[in-house]
Amino acid sequence: MSEAHPSRGPLLDPRVLRVVxxxxxxxxxxxxxNTREERERxxxxxxxxxxxxxxxDQGDLIYLLCRALGARRVVDFASSVGMSTLYFAAAVRDNGGGxxxxxxxxxxKADVARRNLAEAGLEEFVDLRVGDARKTLLDLGGPVDFALVDGWPGAGKPTLAREVLEIVAPQLRVGAVVMxxxxxxxxxxxxxxxxxGFRxxxxxxxxxxxxxxxxxxxxE
Structure with a gap:
């Protein structure tokens, strides 16, 4: 197999793949x-x-869809140690920047994510905001092409995922993708x-x- 691991998926950068x-x-x-139900509490x-x-496999789908969309502005919630962020940043870079x-x-976790991004050579493409996403994602600076909503699965209602989606949804352009x-x-x-407004x-x-x-x- 070559260094770029072409059979693995659409992301071919060996530096990024080593971190993944x-x-x-x-x-x-x-x-x-510690089941999911226990973690929720x-x-x-x-x-x-x-x-x-x-x-x-989810990361491969993120990368491929971002390339298809020509995505330049994306949202990654929650970044955790940076696995999803790596795929997003690689796609944005390969689309010409964003x-x-x-x-x-x-x-x-944010500190670990930044180290992983630096190791992959992708830190310049990421604005990693630390804190409550219901505050950090209020202003995304322009129309968003893709958003991942994968935060802590709390037990309360509304859930954090629902609250974050309601914040992000008006900032998504028509044609944007959410996972x-x-x-x-x-x-x-x-x-x-x-x-x-979604399918x-x-x-x-x-x-x-x-x-x-x-x-x-x-x-309305």
Whole structure:
């Protein structure tokens, strides 16, 4: 196999792939008994040492769709240790430049993400904002082409995913794509309601990955 690993997927940069491979090898699950339901009831800072990230097949899809869209401004929530950010930043770079706006609540994870991006040579394309995404993503600086909504799956209602989507949705251009990992019920209620301006499909990636396209502005 050549250095660029062409059979692996659409992302061919060996420097980026080496970081992705390392993150996959370092991926750890919380101790037995820490189910998703238990994590929902705990503070995300309790899991500062765990990188809850997308899988490489989801990253490949992000990269490919961003290339197809010619994406120049994208949102990455939540960045965690930077797995999804790597795919976004590589796509933006390969599209000729742009900005990945990341949001991560836990400062330790943001520090790790920045080191991973630097190792991959992609840090110049990322604005990683630390803090509550309901504040850090209020102003995205222009129309957004792609957004990942994959933050902490809290148990409250509305969920954080739903709240973040409501903040980001008006800033998405028509034709923009949104991906969601955790399939929060109220998130799905929003994005599958045609009056919200989206068309949506569940994909069999990492259990279920919701992929949506903004086809119109929301009905008044």
């Amino acid at each position: 491979d390392r993150l996959c090898a370092e991926r750890r699950r919380p101790p037995s008994g 705990r503070d995300p800072h309790d899991f500062a040492d765990y990188g809850f990230s997308i899988q490489p 900005l990945v706006i990341g949001s991560e609540l836990v400062p330790q 969601n990992d955790n399939a929060e019920e109220d998130y799905l209620d929003f994005v599958r309601d045609p009056a919200r 949506s499909l569940s994909l069999p990636l990492k259990g279920a990955t919701e992929l949506s396209v903004k086809v119109a502005t929301a009905a």
